[in-house]
Amino acid sequence: MQLDLELYREEAQVEANVRISYIHIAPERPLHTILFVHGFGGRARQWRYQIEQFAIHNEVIGLDLRGHGRSSRPGGGYEMDRILADILAVLRHCDVNRPIVLAGHSYGVAIATEFAWRYPERVSHLILIAGAGEYNILPAYKVMFRLPEPLLRLFQPIANRAMDASLYALQEMYLHNMRHWRGWDKFPELKPKTMVILGNKDRVLPQSAFERVGELVPEGSEVINVGVSAHMVMLERRDAVNRAIERFLEGETAVPTHSRWRSDVEAAGRGGLLAERPWLANYETAVPPTIDVPRLPLTRLLDRAWRRFPNRPAIRFMGRTLSYRSMSAQAARFANGLLSLGIKKEARVMLLLPNLPHLVIAFYGTLRVGGIAVMANPLDPPEELVRQANASGAEVLVTLGRFSKTAIQIKVQSSVRHVIYASVADYLPFTKKLAASLMPSQRRADQLPDQAAGSDFAWSRWLRRFRPEPPRVTVRPEDTAVLQFTSGTTGIPKGIILTHYNLVANTMQVRLWLTDVRDGHEVMMCVVPFSHVYGMTSAMNLAVSVGASMVLLPRFDTEAVLRAIRRNKPTLFPGVPSMYVALNNFPSVRKFGIDSIRACISGAAPLPIEVKETFEKLTKGKLVEGYGLSEASPVTHANPINGRHKAGSIGLPLPSTEARIVDLKTGRPLAAGQIGELVIRGPQVMRGYWQDEAATLDVIDKDGWLHTNDVARMTEDGYFQIISRRQDSWQGEDKKLAFPRDVEEVIYELPEVREVVVVGIANQPVAFVSLKEKTRIPAKTIIQFCQRRLPPSQVPRLVIFVKEFPRSFIGKVLRRELVSQYRQQIRAEGGSVSQHLAGLDDTAVE
The missing domain is CATH 3.40.50.980 (Rossmann fold)
Incomplete structure (x- = not known):
């Protein structure tokens, strides 16, 4: 999991003139709280690989010691007592009351050891990395730390290349703390379970200082040598260090894999989370089950x-x-x-x-x-x-x-x-x-x-x-950032209130779903409109969050898009199915170099499996179906990019997103496999509708669940499938509801078909079909094909060929417009829709 750790930086005022800066990430129901303490001249970001790895399932805190990193430099006060008081203050500020896993590096080993010795009830596990048996620095540094502060300032630019603290702070810490510490005598009295990871080749301490640490710790402690490495072992051998920490905490399940969730599913920790959200078992390993959304403006x-x-190029335009x-x-x-x-x-x-x-x-x-x-x-x-x-x-x-x-x-x-x-x-x-x-x-x-x-x-x-x-x-994070008006499908468009927090949350959810995105290296094809929240989040805000270059196109024109792809070599391409259909069917499409595209999330409409497979064959990238709605900023579900994809499914809820299926009439939760309304809860759900409290209460219940008005079902393993909008379904002779997607997937198998939309009209399925260029197929053939594959209630009563579908500005087919055009045509002929459909025999088509 790659995170911009600076988005999680906070400050604690520990004294009148001292602020301690720290990175704090707290996912929902963490297994542990792990506190990382850096060494002499270091900073919290030296733990970045450990913070990213363990923040998936644990609360993590990495602090900058006073005078280091971004913490303030007081006029004095670098004694051990004050350093330990700083740690206690940060724990209070983070509201941490349970025992912690405490990890220290270099002189942070001394600080961690002292803390564990003085406050044994506050520490469950102690991890000592590249620490020394004593901190007797090399003679050259002793001389430097005797210099007056004005001279130290002359050497500061040189020190900045290797240190993350002022020389004055280092001098004070050495003189009043480091040179006096004799804590190895306390090692045998340590109560917490302890692990030592050896290190060497420090610039300040002699090699002999590191050799006795493994002999000094209490009997039964785990001592690990990860192999050849310099002193910054947690950076240089990060995978080995992370594996060692995982094994050390394995009994407590520090980093659960798909097969290592807690067996007690009723537990309050991660196992309980899995019981409530079965889709978590199908997450890619690097995707966190929940995320700590930074409380920051967008x-x-x-x-x-x-x-x-x-x-780096932010915008590429013409x-x-x-x-x-x-x-x-x-x-x-x-x-x-x-x-x-x-x-x-x-x-x-x-x-x-x-x-x-x-x-x-x-x-x-x-x-x-x-x-x-x-x-x-x-x-x-x-x-x-x-x-x-x-x-x-x-x-x-x-x-x-x-x-x-x-x-x-x-x-x-x-x-x-x-x-x-x-x-x-x-x-x-x-x-x-x-x-x-x-x-x-x-x-x-x-x-x-x-x-x-x-x-x-x-x-x-x-x-x-x-x-x-x-x-x-x-x-503030809770301030309104955006008013997005709905499409007006079911009435007058309403203004959706999206806060900074909503948009930051959804941007991070999508970013963490794309597990192989590389900050500062991606190129985003931006043709899906930013003026719709789908384009705003999945293209614009996502690109900014990872420092990607945005290739801007004002409208979708297939050839113009392909020329832009050849010129800019995008790696990410969020879009809607109609865009991928157009690219799939463009002559000689491969000559435009579309194999640069590595990942795409398709939204706004169902993604037919034929479209997905064709596009992936052309690009060798991944095209997965997602789902969302403007009231949820908008993305709530997606299929795993590199994991298990289910055809016809919108995939799994994103991290920190809850989803369930409820009865269409009573609203009670339904079991897996049953059909009902999809409801959603999460940090991306809107505050409400602009100046319309009644409409807000209609869609967001008292428990915070957003009612989507989409008919769906969830499988046993947590994959969701959208069946239909409630108004697009029809009722068969067996009184069971039938839905458009089941019919559309079958018709898409015909090679002549470019695009198809099925709508229930007068309780009968009607198929609107667009054919590929220079192809023909009789409507009767489509009907007969469906009769062989579908139950009678799902066979289209009528096939209507169209050249182009009416679309919203984001590219979504406007089903209501198709129905309206058909109704107007029948009325112009002096009849009614019901009479027209009832008068057709099994082979009568248009």
Whole structure:
């Protein structure tokens, strides 16, 4: 499990002038609390491999000793008593009351030993790594630590290459702590179970200091030599050290594997968790069952990205590249620009943009000032956009100059006071920008409209006026970050309230699901719209969280996508099934180098097995079906990327996500295999609907379960299958419900079929079929094929061929539009749908 540990950094005030900085990760129901103590001149991050490994199933704490790492340097006070008091203070701050596993390295061995000796009731296991029998440093260092502080400051730049503490702090710790410690005399009195991992080749201590440690510990202690290694053994031989710690704690199941969960499934620990969530047994080994979501604003992900990867391309757009440093600076300019307009915390900023650099910059810039991003669909009719602007109370609109007519209508009829007009040319390379400026139509699109007022601005000129440093605005995790309006499938679109915590949680859940993602190395194909929460989380926020390059495309055009793939070699490609269908069927698709794609999560609609297998054959990568809904930020389920995939299944709930199937009428939980409504609970579930408490109470019950309105079932081993939306099903002659997906999977097996959607109309299945180019198949053949494979209640009563399916802007087929078009056609002929379907015989098709 790879984590950005700095997202988990906290501070404890231990004295008036002393703050101890530490990394703290606490998953749900941890097996142990493991505290890591670094050595002389070290820091908590020296334990990064152990923290990442053991945080999967344990609460872990890695602290920076006073004067080290990010902890403050007091004027004095480096005695052992104060160091131990710091540890106790951190444990109190983390609310740790049970005995801990205490691991120390180098001089941290002395500190850990002293703590275990003085507070034996607080320590269950003691792990001593590369410690010394005494801490008599080499003569050259003794001389240096006698120098006055002004001289020490001269040597500090040199020391910074090897040490994570000031020389003054090291001097004080040596003079008042290290040289006085004689703790090896206390080793025989140690009560906790003890393990020693030997180390050598330290720069400060002679080799002879390490040789007696194994002889000094109590009889029965475990002494391990992991082989040739230098002093930083937990870094250089991390796998060996981790295995040794696992074996040492094996009786307590420190790191359960799929076959080593506790046998007592009623226990309160991990076994109890497995009993409640059977899907955990099918998780990949590196995926944690639960995660400790950092309580941070979403903008911290961008802060970490530009600090870790300042020069890495953040955005690749039409041949232009923006680094993470540049993107962050422009988001800061945008934030300062909003402040200049009088925009305050919790003000709403409406973003009406396709996937352009402006959208990423405006999104994070809005969040930097504590504003709320109202994500608008550029394909919605102006009347709906006006309604959403009024419903949200948006004060600023950011959109393209070519949408000026809609923008003017929104401003006139809503609360919007300012419009910022962007242009595609703003982020084009110089040559493309010059060519665009010579085109009259493009020049007009880039200019402010004639009706623009003094409160309207052109993006580039406006942005340059402001500072590139982020403003200092306190944003809390529970603050609202996004208003995402629903698609309006079942009524008027409602505003979904997503907090910073919701979005950080879902971003981390998806990131941990992708077990082989490499921070700072990935390239993300971003064609799924950011203005929908699926694209926002699985493409934009995920990319920022791992320092990936985002290849932006404003819309899905198959050939344009393939050219972008050939040019940028993306490794990750979140999308919807229709995108993968289009790529699968494009002539000579392999010549575009699509084998760079390593992993894809498909959402928004069922992923047919034929589509999955064809795409994986072309790319040699993994394409897995996932599931989510906007009210859950949105991802809740996915099939394992490198684990067991079940055809026709949405996979397993993500870490820290609870899911169950409940009776469609009574709401009581159902056993595995039974069909009912899918309900979900987790940190990604929305706060509620914007200014609509009644609608919120309709979908989120008093226990926090989100009702999805999707009919589903769960297998014994925890895989979930979406059967249908409740309104898309029909009832067979046996009074049992039948569902579209069972029929669609069969029709997809016909090689002529490009895409199929089955809908229940007047309690009869109707199949809408799109064929591949230059192919034909009679509707009668499709019916007969289904008759051989399906029970009578699932055989389509009617087959209707369509060239293209009506879709939402994210690419999801609008089933209601298909039904509406069919109904209108029948009414125009003077009949009713029921009469039309009833009048068909077994072979009558259209």
